[in-house]
Amino acid sequence: MTSHPRSQFVEARTHAARERTDQQQRAVRTVAGQARDHTEFTAMLSMLGLEQCMSSPTPLGRRLAVYVDHVAAAVGVPTEATGYEVSDTATAYLGLDRRLPSRPDHDLMLLWDERLGWYVAVETTPAEGPAVVAYLDGDTVPTPDAVARFVTDLASDRSATRIRPVSPPTDRAELATRMGAVCPVPA
Known part of the structure; x- marks a missing residue:
């Protein structure tokens, strides 16, 4: 398959989206390890803009x-x-x-x-x-x-x-x- 600019763009965007998801998951795990309780965990995720990462186990x-x-x-x-x-x-x-x-x-x-x-x-x-x-x-x-x-x-x-x-x-x-x-x- 020939590599066209459109497919290169899609591949780069997909890679960036996966990287962003991986970083968000690492951040959620870090917050989970530092929070004292669920309320603090939820508040910390909200401060980081990561509350959507825990909204559903299978989004x-x-x-x-x-x-x-x-x-x-x-x-x-x-x-x-x-x-x-x-x-x-x-x-x-x-x-x-x-x-x-x-x-x-x-x-x-x-x-x-x-x-x-x-x-x-x-x-x-x-x-x-x-x-x-x-x-x-x-x-x-x-x-x-x-x-x-x-x-x-x-x-x-x-x-x-x-x-x-x-x-x-x-x-x-x-x-x-x-x-x-x-x-x-x-x-």
Whole structure:
């Protein structure tokens, strides 16, 4: 797979997000070791802006990370070609090593969005938005095997949905629960 500026940016952003999460977890462990009781522990986390780190033992970010890892394994994408982010919108990126005959100079990417589900797009320049090729119909959190079949079917020129209606916002706790049901979080 060719390294494009967009994929380099996604990789760097993913690495930075993982580093930030690791630092936050170390800070929470340090605070836990220094606090005299739960009240002090909570107050110290609040002062450091880390209260969100203890809000749920399995937040959407952790569920999404596991889900993306499972999908990447099913599709055959190495971990270093993946990325995910939970901000105002939860999203994921998987760089595919496939190309379309109609655009042989452009890599394909498999994208996920909490409202759109999975879709395949052609990588373009960073100034352009991705050119969507097809959407995976159905649930926004399908099984990894269903996503792999979608990618295989698309590469084989089997039918693909070109238009997908935007779903209403999903409750993030429900989204995390659905991801946990499809791909359990390791202990």
